[in-house]
Amino acid sequence: MGSIVLLAGEVFRSLFTTRLHWDEFIKQLHFIGWKSQVIVLTTGASTGMVFCAQTFFQFHKMKMDNATLTVVGIAMITELGPVLAGLMVAGRVGAAIAAELGTMRVTEQIDALRTMATHPVDYLVVPRFLATVIAMPLLTVLTWAVGIAAAYVLGITVLGLEGAYGLRHLYFFVDVQDVMLGCIKAVFFGGIIGLIGCYRGLNCGEGAEGVGRATNQAVVQSCIAILVSNFFLTLFLRGLLYP
Amino acid sequence: MIEVDNISKSFGNNVVLREVSFRVAEGESLAIIGRSGTGKSVVLKHLVGLMMPDAGTVRVQGASLNEMNERELLTVRRQFGMLFQGAALFDSMNVFENIAFPLRRSGVTDEAEIEQRVMEMLRLVEMPGVESNLLSELSGGMRKRVGLARAIVHRPTIILYDEPTTGLDPVVSDSIDQLMRRVRDQFNITSIVITHDMRSARRIGQRIIYLREGQVYLDAPADEVFNSSDPVISRFVKGEADLKEEELL
Numbered sequence: 001m002g003s004i005v006l007l008a009g010e011v012f013r014s015l016f017t018t019r020l021h022w023d024e025f026i027k028q029l030h031f032i033g034w035k036s037q038v039i040v041l042t043t044g045a046s047t048g049m050v051f052c053a054q055t056f057f058q059f060h061k062m063k064m065d066n067a068t069l070t071v072v073g074i075a076m077i078t079e080l081g082p083v084l085a086g087l088m089v090a091g092r093v094g095a096a097i098a099a100e101l102g103t104m105r106v107t108e109q110i111d112a113l114r115t116m117a118t119h120p121v122d123y124l125v126v127p128r129f130l131a132t133v134i135a136m137p138l139l140t141v142l143t144w145a146v147g148i149a150a151a152y153v154l155g156i157t158v159l160g161l162e163g164a165y166g167l168r169h170l171y172f173f174v175d176v177q178d179v180m181l182g183c184i185k186a187v188f189f190g191g192i193i194g195l196i197g198c199y200r201g202l203n204c205g206e207g208a209e210g211v212g213r214a215t216n217q218a219v220v221q222s223c224i225a226i227l228v229s230n231f232f233l234t235l236f237l238r239g240l241l242y243p
Numbered sequence: 244m245i246e247v248d249n250i251s252k253s254f255g256n257n258v259v260l261r262e263v264s265f266r267v268a269e270g271e272s273l274a275i276i277g278r279s280g281t282g283k284s285v286v287l288k289h290l291v292g293l294m295m296p297d298a299g300t301v302r303v304q305g306a307s308l309n310e311m312n313e314r315e316l317l318t319v320r321r322q323f324g325m326l327f328q329g330a331a332l333f334d335s336m337n338v339f340e341n342i343a344f345p346l347r348r349s350g351v352t353d354e355a356e357i358e359q360r361v362m363e364m365l366r367l368v369e370m371p372g373v374e375s376n377l378l379s380e381l382s383g384g385m386r387k388r389v390g391l392a393r394a395i396v397h398r399p400t401i402i403l404y405d406e407p408t409t410g411l412d413p414v415v416s417d418s419i420d421q422l423m424r425r426v427r428d429q430f431n432i433t434s435i436v437i438t439h440d441m442r443s444a445r446r447i448g449q450r451i452i453y454l455r456e457g458q459v460y461l462d463a464p465a466d467e468v469f470n471s472s473d474p475v476i477s478r479f480v481k482g483e484a485d486l487k488e489e490e491l492l
């Protein structure tokens with residue numbers, strides 16, 4: 001725990017004092033952001049539809065059909081979007097980062113990098129960290145869009161909701177603060193995934209077993225960190241954003 | 244000038260180095276020999292600050308590595324080139340980019356110059372035409388030579404070779420030996436070579452250190468080592484197992 005804070009400090013120092021390795025950064029952004037779209041789209045659509053259907057079944061009993069989309073929207077934007085995108089990206093990207101850096105460590109590629117006057121944090125960690133931090137909010141927005149769109153389509157075609165009412169309520173009840181809350185969470189989760197993935201990779205044990213363990217720990221620990229911090233972020237940011 | 248003073252290193256309960264001391268003068272070439280697992284690679288990693296000693300100091304051109312942080316070490320390492328025992332090539336890059344890497348890192352930006360120097364290195368290690376190959380397409384010996392090219396392409400003043408000829412056929416070994424000698428003589432480069440190949444040690448090393456059980460057992464000019472009457476040394480250089488010693492162990 002202490003050393004991961006040290007790594008974070010080193011990352012921030014490097015961000016402000018050394019030149020960014022643009023080619024590495026673009027490569028990572030492509031892998032982490034662009035290529036994560038499929039899993040995030042699937043997760044968003046599936047959750048949006050299921051959540052919409054279940055909410056509708058309950059609300060229908062109380063004749064509150066028109067509140068369905070609002071509830072789905074708020075839940076997607078403030079909680080489900082960032083958390084689900086975070087968990088999926090932790091599984092896909094966090095594991096890949098830890099495995100790649102871990103393999104580089106056990107095959108002495110990181111030592112080789114160091115002998116060639118290159119700091120592993122500058123060259124490996126910073127591009128990955130920045131890429132996850134930038135990609136996560138974008139992927140989260142994508143999750144919202146697909147999730148809400150899927151819920152809307154399901155709502156008006158199958159469940160018989162009034163499309164215009166739903167949209168109007170959604171627009172009326174979702175505040176800028178909700179959107180901000182979701183985005184800030186996404187940025188924070190991105191940082192968690194990038195940092196823990198890199199930390200586990202750089203400090204990986206020996207051999208194939210070490211790489212396996214590092215990968216496993218990266219995923220488990222980022223997921224736990226996301227779930228735990230989500231609760232506190234909700235409480236803290238609510239206090240901050242909605243005075 | 245590299246000064247190693249009484250360095251000790253253990254990993255957990257495994258004591259690897261015990262008070263190792265030696266010096267390497269500028270332009271000198273030193274060969275380190277010794278049985279497998281005696282800590283030769285560990286010594287080499289201490290010279291560039293990849294590992295820090297538990298006790299003792301390593302000084303490069305008078306500056307003590309012990310007191311430096313990783314960023315300060317980076318500047319010291321600019322004068323070094325290192326060939327790793329396992330080559331340690333970047334498997335996310337092709338051969339060309341691997342060799343070009345230290346050049347780019349030392350501030351060469353002219354693509355034409357980079358290309359010209361990489362091609363020249365590939366010719367020197369007798370592997371022309373593989374520049375766009377992926378590492379997975381190379382044999383172990385070929386990787387070693389790409390690693391060698393990467394270690395010397397940016398013209399460092401101190402070069403560390405960890406078993407440069409292990410796994411190469413005798414003909415290529417011989418030309419690599421010649422290459423290392425040429426590099427050393429042309430630019431007055433300090434070189435430290437770990438090797439199991441006695442022929443190669445005799446040809447490259449002006450001085451030889453025999454490492455035994457984590458200690459410097461002998462530090463002497465090459466011919467003295469090869470004509471030594473000490474049974475431990477002479478058996479090692481002739482490659483004969485000591486049956487009595489094996490039984491004792």
Ligand SMILES: Nc1ncnc2c1ncn2[C@@H]1O[C@H](COP(=O)(O)OP(=O)(O)OP(=O)(O)O)[C@@H](O)[C@H]1O
Binds near residue numbers: 259279280
């Ligand atoms: N990073 C490390 N962590 C733990 N132990 C290590 C580490 N590096 C080396 N060792 C231990 O140090 C000892 C010496 O290793 P080293 O690689 O220096 O041997 P060597 O003399 O180079 O042998 P060889 O000729 O086979 O390459 C070994 O017992 C090894 O297990």
Ligand SMILES: [Mg+2]
Binds near residue numbers: 285405
């Ligand atoms: Mg070795």
